[in-house]
Amino acid sequence: MxxxxxxxxxxxxxxxxxxxxxxxxxxxxxxxxxxxxxxxxxxxxxxxxxxxxxxxxxxxxxxKNYWTTSWNWGDDEVFNIEGNWHMTNQVDLGNFWAWQAGRLSQPxxxxxxxxxxxxxxxxxxxxxxxxxxxxxxxxxxxxxxxxxxxxxxxxxxxxxxxxxxxxxxxxxxxxxxxxxxxxxxxxxxxxxxxxxxxxxxxxxxxxxxxxxxxxxxxxxxxxxxxxxxxxxxxxxxxxxxxxxxxxxxxxxxxxxxxxxxxxxxxxGGGNTYNYDDTFSRKAAEAFGQLLALVESGQTQYALVQFDYKNIYDHEEADGVTSKFSDIFYTMGQNWLMPGSTEAIFRGPSTDVNGSNWNTTKTFGPKVEGIVEHDNIIHQPTANYVKFYGMANGLPLNDPASGFDPAYPFKDRDPRFYHDIVFDGFKYVNASMPADMEYLRYAGLHSNGTMRGATNGSRTGYFIQKLVPHTANKYDGAYNWSGNLHIYLPYMRLADIYLMYAEACAAFDGAAGRATNFSKTAEDAINTIRDRAGAGHVHASYTGNREKFLDEVRRERAVELSFEGYRFNDLQRWLLLTEPPYNVKTSQEFDRLENVDFFKENDPKDARVANFREVPILTRQFGTRHYWFPLKVADVSMYPEFAQNPGW
Missing domain, CATH: 1.25.40.390 (Serine Threonine Protein Phosphatase 5, Tetratricopeptide repeat)
Incomplete structure (x- = not known):
């Protein structure tokens, strides 16, 4: 060249x-x-x-690899119907060949x-x-x-x-x-x-x-x-x-x-808890060395703060110098690259305003053009949103959690309110034309104003973790004046704590720890939960290695949601083919409150009826889907460069 x-x-x-x-x-x-x-x-x-x-x-x-792109290929996300050409849907169909250029318009x-x-x-x-x-x-x-x-x-x-x-x-x-x-x-x-x-x-x-x-x-x-x-x-x-x-x-x-x-x-998932002991210990030692350096103040890295006076608008509390959302996007900071003190590894992202063509416009509803440009929408599956447990730290399906399906958005893990747009959420803060006012509060109940499969949510939720809900036509966060810059780091510090916890738990459960770092696997998980203000791992999960690993995995699902990790996690845990991880669902329910309720009250306090999940699709995967197929031209070069099994 x-x-x-x-x-x-x-x-x-x-x-x-x-x-x-x-x-x-x-x-x-x-x-x-x-x-x-x-x-x-x-x-x-x-x-x-x-x-x-x-x-x-x-x-x-x-x-930002294309006008609209896709990177969450696990059980975490679906697109609206017009976005079905994206890789997320091609993975749903089992068409793993679609990763290759020249197939289906390069999904x-x-x-x-x-x-x-x-x-x-x-x-x-x-x-x-x-x-x-x-x-x-x-x-x-x-x-x-x-x-x-x-x-x-x-x-x-x-x-x-x-x-x-x-x-x-x-x-x-x-x-x-x-x-x-x-x-x-x-x-x-x-x-x-x-x-x-x-x-x-x-x-x-x-x-x-x-x-x-x-x-x-x-x-x-x-x-x-x-x-x-x-x-x-x-x-x-x-x-x-x-x-x-x-x-x-x-x-x-x-x-x-x-x-x-x-x-x-x-x-069958029979080996999902069967880790290699030697590699697990080597992983724990590497993470332990890193975390010991961080916690002794010898590095430039630290967990950012999770302290909001208005969590729905990602408005930090007084005195906060770094906030959670700064990891993923910055606004009004002269196009500062996201990551703050938590991002460890990133590539370059210097295209001023490049985030707005069109990533910042692919997370909200397209009803009446409330979010402009291409009719493509990333949206979280209801089955995935369930991983966001209760503020007390327990999963929703634990009988002691306090979850009430009549008040399904109440007392949830604080990260739920940061990451997820749910029914009654005030989606637009700025003034709107009178005939558009009906869209100010998210109508995400069954048959709600934002539930269209074409231009709304198929699942009953939207994502605002990576792109703020104010990236809409009226609040205008994606306008030039907003200086909105988004970037997903390849590795961040919270992930290190979670991987450390998993590596230690693999060989010694909740009490496992490296020889070069004082925290146990349980301590590492609780470090991340403390930052978010969520309850610690309950004692009922720490005495059993497999139950504790389940909590480690749930914590990864919540803390690292929509950051591109989930597919590889399900893959390496041998859960990609297994129910319920191969099913994507919507959240269906009837709204019992009128719109005036949301004008005066917090949407998390709303009462609903008939709260239930409905399957959208079930992935029909076999063992070959644990690896992507290599290019035919490449595996044809010489016999020793063999194709992956089943392809």
């Missing part, structure tokens, strides 16, 4: 905004092949870092695309599959030439650490969907396919683990505190560091420990 590094100094890309340290325009003007052949890319730290920056640029943005667009460009600043031109193989080759070229770098020990460690991190990261991201792959850790001729056999998942995980561990040894906790990083202080947040490497080291081992990876694909 000619002039492949030409745009590495893209001024909007956070990673390279400080031209004083990474200015290499003369280097960038050279032909890519000539650069590598001459070794120019590898001679100085400036040039070598410029070579690596392109890998950061390749990281796909799941939310799996963040995984694959017909045209991609590593140097492009266009968010639409990045996808996982093509960029992964490209970046892995780029990493291996860099490692093969690292001896050419003339620099300090710190500079050499920074370069090598980033390369090892990215070789493991790109392999891991593909492994989540496709299983064990050839682990490419050497340079092959560009015109020949590497004739490497596919490894088992756990064999791949061991190799990725070695790379993540090397990266953790070589990289600093905070680039701002390095000699190199001081020159770009305040602009180093996206650079690979020790905490990222430890987080992915633990995640890599936890995934390898998980029931699917240990036992293979199977039906």
């Amino acid at each position: 000619k002039k492949i590094y030409k745009t590495l100094l893209w001024c909007g890309l956070l990673l390279v905004t400080a031209a004083g340290i990474f200015s290499c325009s003369d280097f960038l003007d050279k032909e890519a092949d000539a650069i590598v052949a001459e070794g120019e890319a590898f001679k100085t730290f400036t040039n070598f870092q410029g070579y690596i920056e392109e890998i950061y640029n390749c990281i796909p943005d799941k939310e 799996g667009i963040w995984l694959d695309k017909p045209t991609t460009s590593p140097t492009s600043t266009n968010k639409f031109e990045h996808a996982l599959w093509p960029h992964a193989w490209y970046s892995i080759r780029k990493v291996n070229l860099g490692l093969a030439n690292i001896d050419k770098l003339i620099g300090t020990e710190e500079q050499k460690n920074l370069i090598a650490g980033q390369l090892y991190f990215f070789r493991a990261w790109w392999h891991f991201e593909m492994m989540e969907y496709f299983g064990g792959l050839p682990y490419v850790d050497q340079v092959f001729p560009a015109d020949k396919a590497p004739m490497l056999p596919r490894l088992s998942y756990q064999e791949c995980a061991n190799k990725a683990g070695e790379d993540f561990a090397r990266a953790a040894e070589l990289l600093p906790i905070d680039w701002d505190k390095t000699t190199v990083g001081t020159k770009t202080a305040g602009k180093n947040q996206l650079r690979a560091n020790k905490i990222m490497a430890l987080g992915y080291l633990g995640k890599n081992y936890l995934w390898a420990a998980s029931p699917l990876m240990k036992n293979g694909a199977s039906l």
